[in-house]
Amino acid sequence: TETVNKAYAQLAELDKKHFMHPTTSFKQQHEQGPKFIFTEGKGIYLKDIRGNTVIDGLSSLWNVNIGHGREELGKAAMEQMKKLAFSSTFATNSHERVIELAEKVANMTPGDLNMTFFTSGGSEANDTAFKTVRYYWQLKGQTQKKKIITRKKSYHGVSMGASSATGLPAFRTFPSLAPDFLYVESSIEALEALIQQEGAETIAAFVSEPVQGSGGVNPPPEGYFKKVRALCDQHDILFIADEVITGFGRTGATFGMEHYDAVPDILVIAKGITSGYAPLGGMVISEKLKNELIDLSDGVYMHGYTYSGHPMCCAVALENLRIIEEENLIENVRKMGAEFQKGFQWLADRHDVIGDTRGIGLLGAVEIMKDPETKTRFDEPVSVKVIEEALKHGLLGRSIIYEGQDTLAFAPPFCINKEEVATIISIIDQSLTTVL
Numbered sequence: 001t002e003t004v005n006k007a008y009a010q011l012a013e014l015d016k017k018h019f020m021h022p023t024t025s026f027k028q029q030h031e032q033g034p035k036f037i038f039t040e041g042k043g044i045y046l047k048d049i050r051g052n053t054v055i056d057g058l059s060s061l062w063n064v065n066i067g068h069g070r071e072e073l074g075k076a077a078m079e080q081m082k083k084l085a086f087s088s089t090f091a092t093n094s095h096e097r098v099i100e101l102a103e104k105v106a107n108m109t110p111g112d113l114n115m116t117f118f119t120s121g122g123s124e125a126n127d128t129a130f131k132t133v134r135y136y137w138q139l140k141g142q143t144q145k146k147k148i149i150t151r152k153k154s155y156h157g158v159s160m161g162a163s164s165a166t167g168l169p170a171f172r173t174f175p176s177l178a179p180d181f182l183y184v185e186s187s188i189e190a191l192e193a194l195i196q197q198e199g200a201e202t203i204a205a206f207v208s209e210p211v212q213g214s215g216g217v218n219p220p221p222e223g224y225f226k227k228v229r230a231l232c233d234q235h236d237i238l239f240i241a242d243e244v245i246t247g248f249g250r251t252g253a254t255f256g257m258e259h260y261d262a263v264p265d266i267l268v269i270a271k272g273i274t275s276g277y278a279p280l281g282g283m284v285i286s287e288k289l290k291n292e293l294i295d296l297s298d299g300v301y302m303h304g305y306t307y308s309g310h311p312m313c314c315a316v317a318l319e320n321l322r323i324i325e326e327e328n329l330i331e332n333v334r335k336m337g338a339e340f341q342k343g344f345q346w347l348a349d350r351h352d353v354i355g356d357t358r359g360i361g362l363l364g365a366v367e368i369m370k371d372p373e374t375k376t377r378f379d380e381p382v383s384v385k386v387i388e389e390a391l392k393h394g395l396l397g398r399s400i401i402y403e404g405q406d407t408l409a410f411a412p413p414f415c416i417n418k419e420e421v422a423t424i425i426s427i428i429d430q431s432l433t434t435v436l
């Protein structure tokens with residue numbers, strides 16, 4: 001253990017000295033250093049340099065969907081790298097893997113969503129969608145149609161456009177973010193009123209996650225997206241679904257919007273397309289949009305990332321999607337998701353401080369309140385302490401305290417079994433009992 005602790009201490013010092021962490025408190029990071037330095041993963045488990053094993057209860061960042069340690073993906077990456085590590089897809093260039101993956105995505109997505117633009121992640125994919133809808137209306141001669149409506153509590157990423165589209169105010173505390181984003185409450189009446197107030201002729205698109213993730217695991221109100229689809233059609237507003245978390249099986253359907261009977265004009269993907277084994281995202285557009293872009297545009301669409309359609313990332317995605325299909329992992333999400341949601345219900349019955357449980361498939365949250373009857377909150381959020389306690393019992397989860405919420409969020413890998421679900425629920429149960 002002494003050698004192990006020494007190895008940890010040395011790396012922790014270097015981490016503090018040289019590594020600027022994403023989404024972190026500079027002060028806390030500087031004072032405390034890294035809590036974990038992970039070294040390996042297998043299935044739903046992660047192991048760190050000091051030998052601690054924890055359940056990856058959020059699939060890391062809701063992305064390691066097939067679970068850790070699948071060597072097939074490493075093999076697919078290596079074979080592709082050996083054969084063709086990189087070639088451009090700009091202009092008229094292409095390569096085998098990107099074509100295969102674009103076809104695969106077209107086959108998996110609902111409706112006539114048939115053409116994909118690839119990026120390295122979700123933020124770039126959302127920015128691509130926002131630029132593309134504005135480009136589209138410009139081509140149609142409607143240059144004033146540029147506002148994008150987004151929902152409060154939404155999360156769409158951290159690039160300029162994606163931060164601006166994010167409805168959680170905590171992500172918008174920067175000066176001069178991108179203009180023309182409007183934030184709306186999650187009711188159809190509020191959306192309708194906003195469209196009336198602003199004028200449909202000024203609105204390019206509406207963007208939403210099927211189930212909000214980082215904003216607290218919030219499923220939509222009953223019938224919401226069907227009405228959104230109708231409103232968008234009525235007012236010539238494009239509908240963008242951000243399926244970065246929900247895409248490729250997380251909710252028990254291939255895409256989250258399938259639960260809500262709405263097909264968007266643009267579907268945004270990332271995370272689960274590679275289960276985090278390689279960085280990849282994208283924007284899938286409808287056949288109708290594609291044909292209009294072909295008809296209307298007469299120059300070059302000046303938008304492309306060096307790594308749009310990176311061959312190795314595409315090879316990893318293809319292997320990941322093959323595994324999801326061949327091992328019936330979405331079926332397992334439905335089965336284990338039912339156990340998981342039942343577990344949350346059981347917790348709600350046992351703990352007076354649970355005000356609400358929310359979720360779908362392997363995406364779930366527990367809302368903590370001092371007094372659920374009167375919806376009174378604790379003076380200080382307690383979910384942070386519950387998550388810390390759960391970690392002592394070997395479960396990694398997330399606390400969400402934006403917008404006065406006090407939420408425990410979990411989203412384990414699709415390969416989870418019944419015993420492992422029971423373990424997660426039991427650790428949450430113990431942790432709630434200990435802390436409250």
Ligand code: PLP
Binds near residue numbers: 061213242
């Ligand atoms: N959209 C949603 C719904 C997300 O949950 C995320 C990341 O958590 C993003 C977009 C941003 O993706 P990325 O972090 O890959 O840029």
